[in-house]
Amino acid sequence: MPIVGVIGGGQLARMMQPAAINLGLELRVFAESENSSAALSATSIGDYNDYEQLRAFAVDCDAITFDHEHVPTHLLSELEQDGIAVRPGPKALIHAQNKLVMRRKLAELGLPQPAWAAAKSAEDVEAFIAQHGPKIIVKTPIGGYDGKGVRVVSDAAQVADWLGKIDSFGGELLLEQKVDFSRELAQLSARRPSGEFKTFPLAQTIQENSVCSEVIAPAPQADFAAAKEIARAIAESLEVVGVMAVELFETPEGKLLVNELAMRPHNSGHFSMDGCKTSQFEQHLRAVLDLPLGDTSLNFDFAVMINLLGVDEKNDFLAHYPSAMASFPQVKFHLYQKAPRGGRKMGHLNLTGSNLDELLVAGRNCRAILYNQ
Amino acid sequence: MPIVGVIGGGQLARMMQPAAINLGLELRVFAESENSSAALSATSIGDYNDYEQLRAFAVDCDAITFDHEHVPTHLLSELEQDGIAVRPGPKALIHAQNKLVMRRKLAELGLPQPAWAAAKSAEDVEAFIAQHGPKIIVKTPIGGYDGKGVRVVSDAAQVADWLGKIDSFGGELLLEQKVDFSRELAQLSARRPSGEFKTFPLAQTIQENSVCSEVIAPAPQADFAAAKEIARAIAESLEVVGVMAVELFETPEGKLLVNELAMRPHNSGHFSMDGCKTSQFEQHLRAVLDLPLGDTSLNFDFAVMINLLGVDEKNDFLAHYPSAMASFPQVKFHLYQKAPRGGRKMGHLNLTGSNLDELLVAGRNCRAILYNQ
Numbered sequence: 001m002p003i004v005g006v007i008g009g010g011q012l013a014r015m016m017q018p019a020a021i022n023l024g025l026e027l028r029v030f031a032e033s034e035n036s037s038a039a040l041s042a043t044s045i046g047d048y049n050d051y052e053q054l055r056a057f058a059v060d061c062d063a064i065t066f067d068h069e070h071v072p073t074h075l076l077s078e079l080e081q082d083g084i085a086v087r088p089g090p091k092a093l094i095h096a097q098n099k100l101v102m103r104r105k106l107a108e109l110g111l112p113q114p115a116w117a118a119a120k121s122a123e124d125v126e127a128f129i130a131q132h133g134p135k136i137i138v139k140t141p142i143g144g145y146d147g148k149g150v151r152v153v154s155d156a157a158q159v160a161d162w163l164g165k166i167d168s169f170g171g172e173l174l175l176e177q178k179v180d181f182s183r184e185l186a187q188l189s190a191r192r193p194s195g196e197f198k199t200f201p202l203a204q205t206i207q208e209n210s211v212c213s214e215v216i217a218p219a220p221q222a223d224f225a226a227a228k229e230i231a232r233a234i235a236e237s238l239e240v241v242g243v244m245a246v247e248l249f250e251t252p253e254g255k256l257l258v259n260e261l262a263m264r265p266h267n268s269g270h271f272s273m274d275g276c277k278t279s280q281f282e283q284h285l286r287a288v289l290d291l292p293l294g295d296t297s298l299n300f301d302f303a304v305m306i307n308l309l310g311v312d313e314k315n316d317f318l319a320h321y322p323s324a325m326a327s328f329p330q331v332k333f334h335l336y337q338k339a340p341r342g343g344r345k346m347g348h349l350n351l352t353g354s355n356l357d358e359l360l361v362a363g364r365n366c367r368a369i370l371y372n373q
Numbered sequence: 374m375p376i377v378g379v380i381g382g383g384q385l386a387r388m389m390q391p392a393a394i395n396l397g398l399e400l401r402v403f404a405e406s407e408n409s410s411a412a413l414s415a416t417s418i419g420d421y422n423d424y425e426q427l428r429a430f431a432v433d434c435d436a437i438t439f440d441h442e443h444v445p446t447h448l449l450s451e452l453e454q455d456g457i458a459v460r461p462g463p464k465a466l467i468h469a470q471n472k473l474v475m476r477r478k479l480a481e482l483g484l485p486q487p488a489w490a491a492a493k494s495a496e497d498v499e500a501f502i503a504q505h506g507p508k509i510i511v512k513t514p515i516g517g518y519d520g521k522g523v524r525v526v527s528d529a530a531q532v533a534d535w536l537g538k539i540d541s542f543g544g545e546l547l548l549e550q551k552v553d554f555s556r557e558l559a560q561l562s563a564r565r566p567s568g569e570f571k572t573f574p575l576a577q578t579i580q581e582n583s584v585c586s587e588v589i590a591p592a593p594q595a596d597f598a599a600a601k602e603i604a605r606a607i608a609e610s611l612e613v614v615g616v617m618a619v620e621l622f623e624t625p626e627g628k629l630l631v632n633e634l635a636m637r638p639h640n641s642g643h644f645s646m647d648g649c650k651t652s653q654f655e656q657h658l659r660a661v662l663d664l665p666l667g668d669t670s671l672n673f674d675f676a677v678m679i680n681l682l683g684v685d686e687k688n689d690f691l692a693h694y695p696s697a698m699a700s701f702p703q704v705k706f707h708l709y710q711k712a713p714r715g716g717r718k719m720g721h722l723n724l725t726g727s728n729l730d731e732l733l734v735a736g737r738n739c740r741a742i743l744y745n746q
Binding site: 014300318 | 374375387388390391394395396397413414646650651659664665666667668672673690691694695698699702703705706707708709710720725
């Protein structure tokens with residue numbers, strides 16, 4: 001029986017388990033702690049920065065994949081040299097780990113993206129502000145997510161701290177034009193080693209405080225063909241294996257610009273769990289094992305995903321199941337068994353049907369019941 | 374976090390796990406051996422005939438439920454006396470464990486069923502044959518499933534062995550009229566302790582060699598209202614908790630007769646995993662925890678389930694995934710990780726859509742690829 005090993009014990013590893021159970025595959029998780037979200041499948045606990053621990057976990061697996069993008073590339077290359085199938089491989093993954101590497105690659109591929117530059121000094125930042133300001137975006141090339149490692153600035157002094165320890169970011173910061181976008185979209189896709197590539201329905205993502213709050217699939221009226229071709233160009237040129245999310249800005253003119261890349265199942269694709277013939281988690285497992293990809297078509301006119309973020313350290317969504325389930329028998333509940341903390345991704349709701357407005361209203365009302373302290 | 378304990382480590386316990394993961398519940402399984410189909414969730418290994426082992430497993434669970442119907446009723450009553458929530462409770466479960474108890478209860482409720490009698494002797498059998506023969510059905514009241522413990526006979530001599538050890542069956546055999554049915558149906562439902570009751574779409578079941586081979590939901594043109602009311606009458610009068618399957622004969626005149634009962638998720642309800650808003654496994658977990666029941670509506674015009682039975686001790690369905698998945702990207706694969714054996718339930722396929730004939734043809738062709746040695 002094929003064995004997939006996942007580095008990282010977060011909710012993405014957790015949500016691979018139902019797909020593995022259905023397909024009859026074995027999933028093993030290398031988690032950081034005993035009480036991870038994927039604890040059920042955590043067959044090893046350890047430090048993903050320690051090569052020997054990584055290797056010991058990986059050696060019995062048919063393929064290694066990821067719950068997050070924090071494993072140092074050189075360790076993944078070592079695993080590959082030791083004959084382990086790392087999927088996506090480090091040469092692809094570096095583009096999701098390092099935003100400057102991604103920007104340079106997208107430029108080389110001629111794909112649409114915001115104006116950008118690498119900055120080594122305050123002077124570089126000021127020059128970019130002069131050209132694209134008054135406000136620009138500054139990002140640390142590595143380690144950022146959900147708004148962390150990202151600042152909107154109008155003065156180089158606002159990133160003086162980052163400039164002061166620029167070596168810890170690889171010697172450069174990423175500067176980006178602050179795009180005047182009309183909305184954000186996400187194109188989920190999957191590619192397997194033998195080359196097969198499939199996209200999921202293009203989704204619209206709605207952020208609150210830089211964290212994904214709601215997702216609508218398909219995105220109402222968008223340039224589906226352009227999104228698909230951007231994803232295909234990236235997946236094929238980088239030889240990505242597994243699920244990839246391309247986060248996109250849509251300009252007021254309807255043009256798409258690449259914002260970020262994730263090479264793993266992604267929050268913007270959770271709608272697929274209850275909305276599509278094949279979920280992103282099943283598709284990821286198929287892809288990393290080089291099995292034929294599943295049908296990604298949406299079973300409904302619309303699927304809506306509503307994120308459940310932690311309110312504080314005491315909130316307990318489960319305690320509100322009786323009232324939420326009684327009022328919303330059609331809602332699919334997904335809770336991650338994580339210790340609650342303000343703003344933490346604790347779960348999500350999926351709704352499917354033909355009336356988008358009704359789905360959104362029901363989802364938000366259901367969330368309100370779960371949030372009720 | 375609520376904990377559900379399942380007695381028995383078969384595929385039904387296994388398939389409760391994805392539902393538990395999604396809902397954020399904890400599932401614990403009391404399995405007979407280390408390598409059970411539900412091994413991932415098997416937190417205890419032991420003998421379900423040993424009260425102390427059962428109790429040690431059950432004491433930390435919010436509710437105890439079942440993968441099979443073999444746990445002796447008196448042990449379940451003891452668990453109840455010890456304050457453990459046994460769901461369904463032994464007073465309901467006995468009707469699924471003992472077919473004579475069921476027949477007597479259905480008669481008391483005035484529900485439609487084949488002509489039947491209890492037999493203690495060859496004379497009783499001959500008398501029933503004289504009235505309902507030339508062929509009748511003889512069943513052992515306890516321990517039968519998938520055609521085991523069931524014989525078609527035209528002479529009492531054909532059950533001489535059973536009559537000779539009749540005490541091991543409780544002192545009586547069950548005799549049933551051999552119904553001239555046009556097809557078999559299954560009404561799946563769920564009830565929770567506070568009384569809420571919901572049915573799933575009525576399904577048609579197709580047996581081969583007394584084992585379920587295919588299921589079609591909804592059953593084309595049937596007396597849906599009658600099936601629903603039979604299920605409701607049984608569930609409410611017996612105070613069933615959890616999912617219950619009522620297996621029905623449909624006579625050429627369209628009348629429904631109760632064949633058998635199962636008080637747990639059932640093979641005839643696997644279509645719900647990919648066909649309905651709420652799967653039978655999620656519904657069962659909700660019911661045994663007394664949570665509001667989910668929406669059971671079918672998301673498609675039709676859902677089809679195709680069973681995968683073991684061919685011999687060497688066959689390996691997984692080895693055929695590459696060709697089966699390539700030809701049938703729309704098929705949902707479910708494999709149970711059981712050691713293969715001829716005739717054993719090894720997995721199933723689910724297909725959903727609007728053209729029933731196309732679904733059946735695709736499902737059978739996909740199965741043929743998986744069966745290919």
